Amino acid sequence: MTRLSAAFALALALALAACGGQPASEQGHADEHAAAGDHAEEAGGHSEEERHADGGGEHTDEQPSTTIPADVAERAGIEVQPVGPGTIADEHEVQGLLTPIEGRVAQVTARFPGPIHALRANVGDTVRAGQPLATIESNLSLSNYTVSSPIDGVVTARNASLGGLADEGAPLFEIADLSRLWVDLHIFGADAQHIRAGVPVTVTRMSDGKTVETVLERVLPGMATASQSTVARATIDNADGLWRPGSAVKARITVEQQPVELMVPLSALQTMNGEEVVFVRVGEAYQAQPVEVGQRDGQRVEILSGLNEGDQVVVEESYLIKADIEKEGASHEH
Template structure:
């Protein structure tokens, strides 16, 4: 694997590969291979299993055989079987059988097969995904009690705890939460109206000094310039009318100031307006008082504030409705004129079960997460519901409290795909 975004990716990836290699070298029967036959029970493995004429797994013992498959063919998957004696087919009424499964975590289920008109036996119960379990088959054919057991795993792998930790794989329990109904919009930072002032010349005359530059922070009453009055031939001081940041500087030393000339513009940028442009029908859902997450495009920094008002009328140039929020800017890191993105939360809906979006992967034709039991990880196909920018509702496929991989889930997916765990149909 080459985990592009994992912490210490090169080291973590090699540790994972090395651990799996050593595991394979030290355990030649990881899936239960090499057990042979017992007096009452025959053990088979994926490696040694033979296929029957219907494509199912052929289970043989004492001259009897059962061919077992999971039949789908556009219908929900169910167990289907055919009976044989000395290689010859037997009618379905010649025997009875049931299949017991033990899934990861100790969950057990039973499927009883009944004779069908086509000569097979078939279960009425559905085999849920994933088809990954330890299988025990019990059959009675012509009065002979037979039993087989074997592992049939798919979408499953084992990763040692220290390797998972070094690879940044982290799990969290699935449980209830809240899905936000959010609208993502664009916006612009502007100074707050009434917090911009001009330091102006009172009398005409030559400019003798300019003591501030654009970007300087100034105090209220701080001297910014001196001018020699043409009327009195004495100098006077121009002071900053407010505390803030110099955003404009006009004139040059030695140049002439006219009466009322604005030498400096000072803006109090400790708070800024965020003007958000909302288009079309989205404007009907936006109301003051809802949360807004504002993201700075330059570095992705995000702060949360509250929508204060929706302005009347429409912005002429964009034909959008403008919604406004106020942003604290004591550290000066947000700059007026900057473009931002924002997520406006118009509603919060509680759900019984949810997972982070980062936990969800595509596996075969499914949306899945990976659950951990001990050092074993296994796929869980999900039916998903509503989602927001961070979370998604789980409608089915995941038990409450299941430990779900919420970080570096793609590493687990890659390891499962590399192992090539079969789908035993």
């Protein structure tokens, strides 16, 4: 089932509940809850209205909540995970380009001038060191000689044509070893002052979202003239040849990681009545729990109060829970 249809199933189930059309089993649960409430009041307990008036602590019925059957929640893509310790990272999102590594690019030239009789490689071909690339007839000796690749790599340029003349020292081919590439990242302003070599970097290919983990090797001393940015450089493995020089990439540079006692994914946070909340699942009930948040990064947020370690918090499709609770609140007002 797609997410859209799952969400529709959730909305339908909730609509039935609002109209009093819930299945007999769910109606039975409602009757049991009502009876339990009557027994609690008879025993000297408080009604739901009194509990709201009293204030109270965390994880009580005071907070808005809703009940969603497990099968409906699963179809809607609602997922939970326990609250626990973790790390919050000081991260910087930057962009850059992939470039060949200096010293791993070779220019193949003609030793003697003369006509080109054979060409044995095209742009994009993978070649080995010593592999013949062209045959040229020397104007000096009138004998043929072979031009070979000096390194393993890929042909990135060919400046020769069959039957053409090769000048002495003229570049015929460019061969690049692309098994590893530089990632040149552009850092602006104050960020350049505290980004140092040795910190982790996650590089993402913008064309398809593929990521690779590496380490920042150096921050270059000069500035890129065109962009007036500082260039930070890392190296990535490209043994599969899928990372291409000249491609734009984005990267996340992690400057520091701070351990925290409790944290949740940012996807768990929602805002209700002007305060930040998460939704705690107990059985099939989902309760909106106000939280005080601390540090955050691009993926996680620290929880200072409002949750206990091990609480099952909604981390996927939390907006569906919010919408359902708000819908129930609106129906009660009417």
